[in-house]
Amino acid sequence: MSKILVVDDSSFMRLMLKDILRAKHEIADEGTNGQEAVEKYKKLKPDLVTIDMIMPVQNGIDAVKEIVKFDPAAKVIMVSAMGQELLVEEAMQSGAKAFIVKPFQGEKVLETVDRVLKETKK
Amino acid sequence: MSELDQYREIFINESREIIGSLNKVMLSIEKEPKNSDLVNECFRYMHNIKGMSATMGFEKITKVSHELESVMDLVRKGSHPLTPEIINALFKGIDMIDTLVCGLEKRIDGNVSLEPLLAEIKECTNKDGAACEDKTILPSSGRKENSTGKDELVKPASLRIDLKVLDELINLTGEMIISKNRLQDLISKSDDAELSNSLYNTNKIMSELENTILKTRIVPADYIFSRYPRLVRDTMRTQKKEVNFIVEGSDIGLDRGILDELYEPLIHILRNCVYHGIETPEKRKAGGKEPVGTIRLTAKKLENHVLIEVTDDGAGLDAENIKKTALKRGLIKEEELPGLTDKQAYAFLTKPGFSTVEQADSTSGRGVGLDVVKTKVESLNGIFTMSTEPNKGSRFEIKVPLTLAIIQALIVDIHGEAYALPFSAVKEVLSAGDNTNGSIEYRGKAVPVIKLKKLLLSTEDEVKRDREIIITEYHGKLFGLEINKIKTQHEIVVKPINNNLKTLKYFSGATILSDGQVALILDVNTILEEGDVK
Numbered sequence: 001m002s003k004i005l006v007v008d009d010s011s012f013m014r015l016m017l018k019d020i021l022r023a024k025h026e027i028a029d030e031g032t033n034g035q036e037a038v039e040k041y042k043k044l045k046p047d048l049v050t051i052d053m054i055m056p057v058q059n060g061i062d063a064v065k066e067i068v069k070f071d072p073a074a075k076v077i078m079v080s081a082m083g084q085e086l087l088v089e090e091a092m093q094s095g096a097k098a099f100i101v102k103p104f105q106g107e108k109v110l111e112t113v114d115r116v117l118k119e120t121k122k
Numbered sequence: 123m124s125e126l127d128q129y130r131e132i133f134i135n136e137s138r139e140i141i142g143s144l145n146k147v148m149l150s151i152e153k154e155p156k157n158s159d160l161v162n163e164c165f166r167y168m169h170n171i172k173g174m175s176a177t178m179g180f181e182k183i184t185k186v187s188h189e190l191e192s193v194m195d196l197v198r199k200g201s202h203p204l205t206p207e208i209i210n211a212l213f214k215g216i217d218m219i220d221t222l223v224c225g226l227e228k229r230i231d232g233n234v235s236l237e238p239l240l241a242e243i244k245e246c247t248n249k250d251g252a253a254c255e256d257k258t259i260l261p262s263s264g265r266k267e268n269s270t271g272k273d274e275l276v277k278p279a280s281l282r283i284d285l286k287v288l289d290e291l292i293n294l295t296g297e298m299i300i301s302k303n304r305l306q307d308l309i310s311k312s313d314d315a316e317l318s319n320s321l322y323n324t325n326k327i328m329s330e331l332e333n334t335i336l337k338t339r340i341v342p343a344d345y346i347f348s349r350y351p352r353l354v355r356d357t358m359r360t361q362k363k364e365v366n367f368i369v370e371g372s373d374i375g376l377d378r379g380i381l382d383e384l385y386e387p388l389i390h391i392l393r394n395c396v397y398h399g400i401e402t403p404e405k406r407k408a409g410g411k412e413p414v415g416t417i418r419l420t421a422k423k424l425e426n427h428v429l430i431e432v433t434d435d436g437a438g439l440d441a442e443n444i445k446k447t448a449l450k451r452g453l454i455k456e457e458e459l460p461g462l463t464d465k466q467a468y469a470f471l472t473k474p475g476f477s478t479v480e481q482a483d484s485t486s487g488r489g490v491g492l493d494v495v496k497t498k499v500e501s502l503n504g505i506f507t508m509s510t511e512p513n514k515g516s517r518f519e520i521k522v523p524l525t526l527a528i529i530q531a532l533i534v535d536i537h538g539e540a541y542a543l544p545f546s547a548v549k550e551v552l553s554a555g556d557n558t559n560g561s562i563e564y565r566g567k568a569v570p571v572i573k574l575k576k577l578l579l580s581t582e583d584e585v586k587r588d589r590e591i592i593i594t595e596y597h598g599k600l601f602g603l604e605i606n607k608i609k610t611q612h613e614i615v616v617k618p619i620n621n622n623l624k625t626l627k628y629f630s631g632a633t634i635l636s637d638g639q640v641a642l643i644l645d646v647n648t649i650l651e652e653g654d655v656k
């Protein structure tokens with residue numbers, strides 16, 4: 001069971017993600033923008049972060065960059081609605097380990113989370 | 123789908139919030155189409171609603187929001203200017219999403235055709251997309267007042283609970299306290315210290331529980347205020363008028379039930395201001411006014427009320443016209459006309475069935491008069507008043523009690539009984555000393571003293587008790603209220619009492635104290651009103 005930080009400006013999306021993740025993991029905390037993501041990451045050191053790409057205050061990509069700068073081993077999964085696929089590359093370059101497109105399926109999310117957790121353990 | 127059904131309500135609520143925010147941002151964008159912060163914010167909301175609806179499998183909403191998002195994406199990248207046509211099409215798209223969300227709520231899958239709207243959006247973006255001269259979007263240098271940056275702070279609540287569930291919780295808590303009081307009576311007859319101790323703790327927990335539950339009903343006025351700018355904009359357009367709509371006090375907290383009830387009356391008042399108050403730009407210019415009229419919606423917190431004001435700087439009410447209509451409607455007789463003052467004429471506006479609009483046009487065609495507003499406000503134990511000045515404008519005031527609100531109060535002892543005195547009414551507390559006459563010296567002035575014991579209980583026993591004077595103010599005049607002593611200061615929950623009980627006219631409500639005891643809340647205004655007359 002890993003501790004996961006869930007960041008999305010939509011409370012609906014956070015709730016859904018948390019419900020999916022809780023099946024196998026523990027929710028460390030949640031955040032509503034990039035800045036909160038960075039602050040909470042530094043404070044809580046979660047095992048993994050799921051982060052929305054388009055958010056107020058600070059967007060997901062900039063937040064991931066900061067998180068990875070603070071902890072190069074950080075495991076971050078970028079989540080975004082379809083239509084932003086072109087930004088996958090930018091997201092991955094920022095340091096995210098995977099990209100999930102909304103609408104997502106619960107199993108797919110859990111699978112991706114497991115994969116990222118395992119991969120980076122090596 | 124059933125698995126997703128549990129998220130349906132949450133989806134609807136958050137979508138509602140987003141639609142409200144979108145309308146607000148779009149109104150700001152209309153004024154500052156080059157403000158990239160606003161454009162990005164708008165894009166983000168559209169993107170959010172798309173992601174959410176796609177996750178829920180609501181295809182129509184996904185489709186519309188996808189189109190809107192695509193347009194905004196072009197705009198924010200500078201590939202397309204934000205023309206008035208596009209802004210209009212975006213507004214229509216937002217309305218469409220609103221309609222679809224309403225359909226979801228009512229569980230009706232209306233046969234809404236998206237094609238005309240999608241075609242319109244496409245047409246707008248194709249029209250001058252290529253030759254886009256003015257494509258730079260300037261980064262904004264600091265946000266304007268009406269930017270929605272603040273909205274994030276005043277969003278209602280992050281946890282959404284059905285109002286019915288809350289009401290049920292409140293009812294149950296009330297029942298629990300009554301039943302506990304009975305228990306308390308029984309226990310007080312026994313000498314069991316352990317029992318009383320445990321009851322004392324239960325008491326404390328119960329009052330905390332009640333306070334907490336009641337607090338969940340308080341939401342910022344923004345909960346309804348955020349919906350009006352769009353309404354004013356649309357109304358003003360159909361009327362070919364120009365209005366600067368200013369909203370103030372959106373962060374004032376009020377019981378959500380009251381706000382729900384005030385939503386429609388305020389629509390009516392605001393529409394009235396646009397239709398009948400604000401003149402056309404030409405007329406305004408001719409009359410030496412700014413061509414753009416101003417309508418102001420303000421919420422203010424008073425002692426134990428909230429005052430919601432709507433003012434406009436329009437033509438004011440037309441007393442002659444009102445008199446004529448009153449005559450036509452048979453509300454007065456011809457011979458009474460000459461003696462009728464303007465003020466009396468305005469009062470007809472709130473009489474049932476009165477409407478100055480001759481034809482049932484699409485504007486005020488719903489046949490709702492200000493009488494409906496008045497009735498609604500009064501049903502909330504509130505007061506509706508209006509005033510007007512020819513050529514200067516009109517003012518409509520709605521004063522509603524914080525029926526279920528929580529206020530700070532002094533719990534005072536009057537003849538052995540506990541009463542609550544709203545803290546906001548207290549200027550200072552003085553010891554009465556041996557002074558028994560009708561006034562006390564306060565800062566070098568003689569201030570009249572109202573003996574609450576005499577007023578409330580019609581007794582004036584001569585057993586010497588402690589006496590304290592609470593200095594308070596009414597319409598700029600100082601008064602002293604004589605009580606026996608201050609017991610404590612508390613945050614109390616205001617509960618309504620039946621206004622028809624004449625003996626209770628000096629009380630604005632009741633509250634349950636931390637010990638489970640009921641205390642009446644003193645209505646300082648009414649008390650001082652009488653004191654002023656005497």
